[in-house]
Amino acid sequence: MKLIVAGKDRSADLGDDIASEAAALAHNNTLHHRTHYDSVLQLRNGESMAEYLQTYTPLMRICSGLHIALTTPQSPTGRGPGQRLRRWLQPLLLRVFTHGHAYIIHQQATINELLATALELEVAESQRRCAALEARLAILEERCSDNNPSKGTVQ
Numbered sequence: 001m002k003l004i005v006a007g008k009d010r011s012a013d014l015g016d017d018i019a020s021e022a023a024a025l026a027h028n029n030t031l032h033h034r035t036h037y038d039s040v041l042q043l044r045n046g047e048s049m050a051e052y053l054q055t056y057t058p059l060m061r062i063c064s065g066l067h068i069a070l071t072t073p074q075s076p077t078g079r080g081p082g083q084r085l086r087r088w089l090q091p092l093l094l095r096v097f098t099h100g101h102a103y104i105i106h107q108q109a110t111i112n113e114l115l116a117t118a119l120e121l122e123v124a125e126s127q128r129r130c131a132a133l134e135a136r137l138a139i140l141e142e143r144c145s146d147n148n149p150s151k152g153t154v155q
Contacts, residue, residue, distance in 0.1 A: 053123050060116035 003011045003018070043059075046052035 053119070057116070057119055057123055060112070060119055 002009055003014050005014070042055050043052060046055055
């Protein structure tokens with residue numbers, strides 16, 4: 001693979017740096033490989049709440065890592081007074097509304113991050129409680145089987 005930056009082949013000097021950074025991200029589990037299973041449509045396949053949460057939790061984490069960059073849209077082509085007005089008005093409106101839009105995006109990203117973390121903690125706590133209840137149930141079943149003689153024996 002070639003890395004071309006500003007029209008120059010920079011594969012030799014940037015390639016190793018990018019490869020080592022990608023390996024470090026993959027090692028720290030901060031780099032997520034996307035598959036067709038990383039889709040909200042997979043939520044339909046869950047048959048229980050546990051399966052739903054098992055699918056939903058990673059999707060929330062993926063979604064919370066997405067950031068929207070504001071870009072300037074292409075100028076409309078064409079002639080006429082409407083197009084000229086639009087060409088003049090569009091960048092002006094973009095400058096005016098960018099700050100408010102970025103603020104709302106930041107707030108929503110923060111909420112998504114907090115919800116993803118809360119959901120992960122809730123799932124972990126639920127799994128811990130379920131394991132503890134199963135252990136207690138096994139102890140009670142063992143205690144009941146020790147106290148009651150088996151039904152197949154004659155006294």
